[in-house]
Amino acid sequence: DAGVTQSPTHLIKTRGQQVTLRCSPKSGHDTVSWYQQALGQGPQFIFQYYEEEERQRGNFPDRFSGHQFPNYSSELNVNALLLGDSALYLCASSLTLAAGKLFFGSGTQLSVL
């Protein structure tokens, strides 16, 4: 049983570019959340998707957007990249919307130059 998978593992972009990160949830999970972890910090909640809709959102600008597909996989898009967007982006899946146990992927390390 595959766990949460994320791609790519590493990415280098320049300021102003756009990036798309991908996540496949654990088998049987229908809820996907995205977190941003800056160096030396704890992960910060970006947003959560359930039934192909954004259900809640953390304190992130509209440059951060997402999508969930009918197979429950998800994408995180970031437009107009800033140096400060450099971070580890973590995807987590859970069994239902309010399930308390989240399973995390290995993350995508994004570097913005």
Add this chain to the structure above:
Amino acid sequence: KQEVTQIPAALSVPEGENLVLNCSFTDSAIYNLQWFRQDPGKGLTSLLLIQSSQREQTSGRLNASLDKSSGRSTLYIAASQPGDSATYLCAVFVDGANSKLTFGKGITLSVRP
């Protein structure tokens, strides 16, 4: 607003020591609390999850306790080993309309041979 604090930020101990990692949170209305392990540049591995109605959970050499009323949790690691060297993150999950994990910044543990 829920805030999670982990102090100290870093800890270095000799191999074989029993140690306690502390976590505090400001709002006691939590659904559960999780302890995660993170190796450098990697994703999160769930170590222990304590439901709000529980007082402690054990897994091998790890024991986590929860005192909701005082907003505290501890992670006890028995007979520490160099392989335990990693960052340990505490996170609380709040149920309902704003269900998400709120993380502390983590404690970076180094176990010296």
